[in-house]
Amino acid sequence: FVFEDKITGGVIPKEYINSVREGIEEAMGNGVLAGYPLVDIKVSLIDGSYHPVDSSDLAFKIAGSMALQEAVAKADPVLLEPMMELEVVTPEEYLGDIIGDLNSRRGKILGIVPRKDAQVIAAIVPLSEMFGYATTLRSLTQGRAIYTMEFAHYQQVPQAVADQLLEKV
Numbered sequence: 001f002v003f004e005d006k007i008t009g010g011v012i013p014k015e016y017i018n019s020v021r022e023g024i025e026e027a028m029g030n031g032v033l034a035g036y037p038l039v040d041i042k043v044s045l046i047d048g049s050y051h052p053v054d055s056s057d058l059a060f061k062i063a064g065s066m067a068l069q070e071a072v073a074k075a076d077p078v079l080l081e082p083m084m085e086l087e088v089v090t091p092e093e094y095l096g097d098i099i100g101d102l103n104s105r106r107g108k109i110l111g112i113v114p115r116k117d118a119q120v121i122a123a124i125v126p127l128s129e130m131f132g133y134a135t136t137l138r139s140l141t142q143g144r145a146i147y148t149m150e151f152a153h154y155q156q157v158p159q160a161v162a163d164q165l166l167e168k169v
């Protein structure tokens with residue numbers, strides 16, 4: 001989250017700028033698509049006004065929150081999902097079953113490298129598809145394969161998946 005204070009001429013007193021920022025941060029936590037938090041946002045505060053009697057920290061916090069919600073709704077937001085870098089080490093005879101399973105989990109196979117008595121599969125798979133994977137892998141390989149997984153990046157959710165998620169809300 002990047003916040004830029006571009007207010008000039010004191011149209012909003014300095015003591016209220018942080019309240020605007022707090023309101024924006026709160027609104028980011030309650031995203032506009034199914035309530036998922038917003039990430040990778042840059043906000044520039046460029047104008048505003050205040051009243052010497054009626055202005056308060058709370059009023060500016062609410063204004064910041066409302067402004068972000070309105071701006072994001074106009075910005076055509078998308079859902080992102082965490083993508084995981086996966087490495088599976090397996091005996092060669094299970095290679096086809098594992099690749100089939102990863103494909104069914106919306107995985108993308110990056111490569112397969114032979115290693116002594118095994119094959120190493122590198123893939124990128126959505127985190128949401130990895131629940132229960134350890135059990136499945138044990139079943140597919142009679143417990144002879146192992147895997148490691150770590151966060152790789154965020155990626156836009158395919159439209160069909162996004163539609164399903166948004167229907168549930």
